[in-house]
Amino acid sequence: MSNEIPYKIYLEESEIPTSWYNIRSDMKNKPAPLLNPGTGQPLTLEELSPIFCEELCKQELDNDTKYIPIPDEIIDFYKMYRPAPLVRAYFLEKALDTPAKIYYKFEGNNTSGSHKLNSAIAQAYYAKKQGLKGVTTETGAGQWGTALSMACVYFGLDCKVYMVKISYEQKPFRREVMRVYGADVTPSPSDTTNIGRKILEEFPGTTGSLGCAISEAVEVATQNEGYRYVLGSVLNQVLLHQSIIGLESKAAMDKYGIKPDIIIGCAGGGSNLGGLIAPFMGEKLRGEADYDIVAVEPASCPSFTRGKFAYDFCDTGMICPLAKMYTLGSGFIPSANHAGGLRFHGMSTILSQLYHDGYMRAVSAKQTDVFEAAELFARSEGTLPAPESSHAIKAAIDEALKCKETGEEKTILFGLTGTGYFDLKGYQSFNDGEMTDYIPTDEELEKGFASLPQVAE
Amino acid sequence: MSNEIPYKIYLEESEIPTSWYNIRSDMKNKPAPLLNPGTGQPLTLEELSPIFCEELCKQELDNDTKYIPIPDEIIDFYKMYRPAPLVRAYFLEKALDTPAKIYYKFEGNNTSGSHKLNSAIAQAYYAKKQGLKGVTTETGAGQWGTALSMACVYFGLDCKVYMVKISYEQKPFRREVMRVYGADVTPSPSDTTNIGRKILEEFPGTTGSLGCAISEAVEVATQNEGYRYVLGSVLNQVLLHQSIIGLESKAAMDKYGIKPDIIIGCAGGGSNLGGLIAPFMGEKLRGEADYDIVAVEPASCPSFTRGKFAYDFCDTGMICPLAKMYTLGSGFIPSANHAGGLRFHGMSTILSQLYHDGYMRAVSAKQTDVFEAAELFARSEGTLPAPESSHAIKAAIDEALKCKETGEEKTILFGLTGTGYFDLKGYQSFNDGEMTDYIPTDEELEKGFASLPQVAE
Numbered sequence: 068m069s070n071e072i073p074y075k076i077y078l079e080e081s082e083i084p085t086s087w088y089n090i091r092s093d094m095k096n097k098p099a100p101l102l103n104p105g106t107g108q109p110l111t112l113e114e115l116s117p118i119f120c121e122e123l124c125k126q127e128l129d130n131d132t133k134y135i136p137i138p139d140e141i142i143d144f145y146k147m148y149r150p151a152p153l154v155r156a157y158f159l160e161k162a163l164d165t166p167a168k169i170y171y172k173f174e175g176n177n178t179s180g181s182h183k184l185n186s187a188i189a190q191a192y193y194a195k196k197q198g199l200k201g202v203t204t205e206t207g208a209g210q211w212g213t214a215l216s217m218a219c220v221y222f223g224l225d226c227k228v229y230m231v232k233i234s235y236e237q238k239p240f241r242r243e244v245m246r247v248y249g250a251d252v253t254p255s256p257s258d259t260t261n262i263g264r265k266i267l268e269e270f271p272g273t274t275g276s277l278g279c280a281i282s283e284a285v286e287v288a289t290q291n292e293g294y295r296y297v298l299g300s301v302l303n304q305v306l307l308h309q310s311i312i313g314l315e316s317k318a319a320m321d322k323y324g325i326k327p328d329i330i331i332g333c334a335g336g337g338s339n340l341g342g343l344i345a346p347f348m349g350e351k352l353r354g355e356a357d358y359d360i361v362a363v364e365p366a367s368c369p370s371f372t373r374g375k376f377a378y379d380f381c382d383t384g385m386i387c388p389l390a391k392m393y394t395l396g397s398g399f400i401p402s403a404n405h406a407g408g409l410r411f412h413g414m415s416t417i418l419s420q421l422y423h424d425g426y427m428r429a430v431s432a433k434q435t436d437v438f439e440a441a442e443l444f445a446r447s448e449g450t451l452p453a454p455e456s457s458h459a460i461k462a463a464i465d466e467a468l469k470c471k472e473t474g475e476e477k478t479i480l481f482g483l484t485g486t487g488y489f490d491l492k493g494y495q496s497f498n499d500g501e502m503t504d505y506i507p508t509d510e511e512l513e514k515g516f517a518s519l520p521q522v523a524e
Numbered sequence: 525m526s527n528e529i530p531y532k533i534y535l536e537e538s539e540i541p542t543s544w545y546n547i548r549s550d551m552k553n554k555p556a557p558l559l560n561p562g563t564g565q566p567l568t569l570e571e572l573s574p575i576f577c578e579e580l581c582k583q584e585l586d587n588d589t590k591y592i593p594i595p596d597e598i599i600d601f602y603k604m605y606r607p608a609p610l611v612r613a614y615f616l617e618k619a620l621d622t623p624a625k626i627y628y629k630f631e632g633n634n635t636s637g638s639h640k641l642n643s644a645i646a647q648a649y650y651a652k653k654q655g656l657k658g659v660t661t662e663t664g665a666g667q668w669g670t671a672l673s674m675a676c677v678y679f680g681l682d683c684k685v686y687m688v689k690i691s692y693e694q695k696p697f698r699r700e701v702m703r704v705y706g707a708d709v710t711p712s713p714s715d716t717t718n719i720g721r722k723i724l725e726e727f728p729g730t731t732g733s734l735g736c737a738i739s740e741a742v743e744v745a746t747q748n749e750g751y752r753y754v755l756g757s758v759l760n761q762v763l764l765h766q767s768i769i770g771l772e773s774k775a776a777m778d779k780y781g782i783k784p785d786i787i788i789g790c791a792g793g794g795s796n797l798g799g800l801i802a803p804f805m806g807e808k809l810r811g812e813a814d815y816d817i818v819a820v821e822p823a824s825c826p827s828f829t830r831g832k833f834a835y836d837f838c839d840t841g842m843i844c845p846l847a848k849m850y851t852l853g854s855g856f857i858p859s860a861n862h863a864g865g866l867r868f869h870g871m872s873t874i875l876s877q878l879y880h881d882g883y884m885r886a887v888s889a890k891q892t893d894v895f896e897a898a899e900l901f902a903r904s905e906g907t908l909p910a911p912e913s914s915h916a917i918k919a920a921i922d923e924a925l926k927c928k929e930t931g932e933e934k935t936i937l938f939g940l941t942g943t944g945y946f947d948l949k950g951y952q953s954f955n956d957g958e959m960t961d962y963i964p965t966d967e968e969l970e971k972g973f974a975s976l977p978q979v980a981e
Binding site: 073074075077079080146147148158176177178180217220221239240243244246247248249442445446448449450451486488489491494495498 | 530531532534536537603604605615633634635637674677678696697700701703704705706899902903905906907908943945946948951952955
């Protein structure tokens with residue numbers, strides 16, 4: 068193994084980026100605006116402000132400012148777990164016997180176990196700065212809820228998390244982590260909200276859904292003085308905060324004169340992918356460089372590769388704004404055997420526009436292939452990856468094996484968004500040979516598309 | 525917050541120590557030798573070799589060599605997760621409002637979640653080098669088993685783990701992590717060994733014990749061609765490998781001209797404490813420097829603070845060699861409500877001798893106080909600590925609060941051995957207010973001491 072480039076490239080703390088990069092500023096075709104589902108008109112700052120913190124609403128609507136300074140208080144917190152290492156995957160390269168050079172940006176070295184903390188701390192900061200008492204959110208598997216809990220306790224904010232009831236019961240450890248960080252975790256549906264009580268009355272035995280949890284979190288945020296709702300993916304503001312992933316990656320690569328040929332990220336709502344590729348995509352948009360940029364999504368929830376580019380609700384409850392995105396329809400629900408995360412039916416509007424305009428490509432992966440890649444990665448690189456991240460691993464391995472065939476020494480960069488320490492049910496099912504693959508039929512997709520709203524653009 | 529010293533001090537990969545430091549070489553009073561329980565005579569290389577790898581036996585018996593070179597293959601693996609950061613606990617200092625300067629060496633940034641990997645990879649390497657097929661071990665909570673699995677898969681060694689049956693059933697996720705790394709995990713007692721079958725026949729409903737799991741692992745190692753038994757704590761060889769913790773800590777501190785006044789480590793079998801303090805204790809033994817060195821143990825399993833310095837069995841099954849150590853007697857079993865790890869009845873013979881000779885002191889902590897410290901740490905420093913590590917946190921906080929009273933600006937170094945991601949039942953019990961404290965009565969301790977063997981020294 069060559070050791071010219073270290074296994075892990077750590078930037079100095081003084082090299083943590085001091086501004087986020089707003090990719091929208093370099094897009095010729097801006098992402099389509101969020102629409103008010105009632106009026107069909109673009110949402111204004113006034114309409115967004117009762118739901119989200121004011122500064123975050125401004126970031127959400129800002130298509131022009133190129134660099135947005137990161138407040139010192141956030142940079143202080145970032146130093147708790149950043150800079151995140153850029154790792155040269157020497158061990159994986161050896162295991163694959165590939166001439167490709169593989170790098171990954173590892174965002175899992177914190178207790179939330181993922182990149183979600185990058186935006187959670189920003190959102191908590193702006194809530195605190197606005198003088199709010201607290202924030203509300205929903206969580207499914209619990210990654211975002213954990214990140215938000217960690218961020219809120221740091222700023223002394225109240226954190227109310229509505230956790231899908233079945234996850235609350237089946238993932239007690241995620242729930243307990245949030246409680247360690249002082250969050251108030253409520254199984255949803257609950258009797259703490261009107262919508263929760265209504266659903267419980269109609270469906271007494273329900274185990275909940277993300278749509279319902281969103282509705283409860285939004286109700287609590289809008290009905291209680293001093294609270295706002297926060298969201299961990301999809302939104303423009305989230306991609307802005309996550310640009311720190313790509314900015315750090317690029318700074319680390321520049322330091323060693325490394326230029327990636329291929330950049331790969333897993334894609335659910337798009338927060339990690341959008342963050343990782345941001346500065347590279349910026350160069351591509353400005354015509355300064357070219358990169359092969361690849362989104363990887365589950366074959367069981369294929370919004371990019373088989374979805375429609377259309378206005379749709381962001382939530383299954385159909386109470387959130389409409390966003391123009393690649394979507395399977397808010398009525399699409401991934402198969403119950405889906406263990407690999409990335410279950411969102413839609414996609415970031417920014418990434419959707421970039422994909423639509425041909426700046427990136429997308430591939431899908433079957434979950435058994437994803438877990439196989441995850442296990443190979445764990446055994447060679449040491450770290451047990453999150454199933455979500457493992458979609459990117461799978462695609463990176465495929466590209467590295469292509470290089471092995473052609474003899475090309477391509478440089479591959481992928482995002483390792485997090486660790487799989489709370490996802491061992493999926494690994495167990497894989498190791499027991501019980502994991503199956505689900506690929507929706509065209510007919511099943513049509514049912515999801517039937518839920519798309521009619522929007523006159 | 526002052527930023528002269530960064531939040532995290534990372535050594536360069538080229539600065540990873542290239543030799544382990546053998547603290548025994550500087551001890552005037554060497555640790556007492558292991559005795560053959562049958563003959564009462566010191567164990568020889570010939571007697572140890574059928575159980576342990578030959579090179580490890582040599583390390584076990586070597587009281588003289590000061591520095592033992594770390595083979596390149598092990599250093600390569602270390603680069604997967606080392607150098608481990610030395611963290612300045614600015615956030616904790618702020619939360620405590622103390623003039624003390626607190627540092628911790630964080631060993632949890634790897635999937636095994638603890639420092640155990642440092643010795644696991646060394647033991648796997650020597651097994652591979654000896655041409656063995658595989659190794660066997662026992663595991664309780666699963667931390668050591670996970671580390672060993674990761675090490676074995678790296679060298680292509682078979683890894684047979686006997687996991688206490690109740691842990692196997694109640695901690696399925698730890699078991700699954702080991703399976704991801706290719707280990708063969710068997711609930712103990714099992715029908716794969718004579719001793720297992722015998723115990724199952726006598727006690728059909730038993731949920732197993734560590735003593736029984738050790739017996740099964742040793743039987744498989746000694747009855748199968750090409751296998752040896754490995755152990756993750758207590759032994760001299762383990763402390764030798766773990767010296768890398770202290771060597772890296774000292775190198776990082778030296779780089780910034782920092783000299784600790786107090787060095788604190790949690791103590792179960794002593795692997796972490798012995799590793800962390802090694803080079804500092806060396807200076808103290810040689811009269812070159814003085815440090816206040818503190819072992820922290822659970823009040824519920826107080827081998828240093830309330831045990832006897834005597835020869836005892838290392839295992840509850842009384843099949844292992846006799847070691848002279850601070851012990852509660854192999855018949856001592858911590859209370860069932862004990863959630864914080866560090867359950868071993870004895871202590872490393874090296875540390876026992878050093879403690880006996882007055883080179884270090886020991887304190888004990890109640891588990892509710894430990895979890896309270898753990899939660900304060902998590903909320904200020906971000907990382908969710910392992911309950912074991914939190915014993916050191918508790919003592920470090922106590923020392924920092926003393927500084928607050930006196931106004932002293934002492935420099936405190938403690939070992940954060942790992943993360944608590946698989947220990948959330950303990951946190952749950954604490955958060956639910958259901959955790960209680962257990963402190964054995966003198967009468968209960970007497971019962972344990974009654975199990976001490978009669979050894980003519």
